[in-house]
Amino acid sequence: DTGVSQDPRHKITKRGQNVTFRCDPISEHNRLYWYRQTLGQGPEFLTYFQNEAQLEKSRLLSDRFSAERPKGSFSTLEIQRTEQGDSAMYLCASSLGSSGSGNEQFFGPGTRLTVL
């Protein structure tokens, strides 16, 4: 499968624990995005990378959230001291170039986080 992949697909954790998700984009894509999707809502932008540089961060991304893309390939999203409000589907997407130039964002299957 040469599409965007995410790991794990499901994560159940207790409040206060740290969790880390991984995203592997389509190999030649230089842009990588993280979104959060809650039930009945559209994906909400969290952050994006161009190669290894994190260029935008949403106000939704509190200090407990951190994302990295150290070699410009895969990315990780870490949530520290999880809260029940963090329960959501975390989606990763990648694109070859800016969507502002009409480049499609391809989504991964998501990681569903449940915080108990």
Added chain:
Amino acid sequence: GENVEQHPSTLSVQEGDSAVIKCTYSDSASNYFPWYKQELGKRPQLIIDIRSNVGEKKDQRIAVTLNKTAKHFSLHITETQPEDSAVYFCAAWFTGTASKLTFGTGTRLQVTL
């Protein structure tokens, strides 16, 4: 701020009928408008997109129209089939304080036999 409104939130049509979903956006500088289809438990998948220099785009049974002056765009699905049943999201690329794709809240389309 950046905002995309989408209507209706649910839409039920009979097989063979047409379905129309409408979105409005807040930033007149937005220049890219994709539509995604998300089936239950699956990832969002692009079905059609349009750039701001074009007023209409068609791909088989799916078409999108864009009115830049009114800042709204619409998805049209003709000859609907049961496999069209899904949640559809519109989105707009904003270039203001943050360059990002902002999604609408989704339309759940149900195509009945």
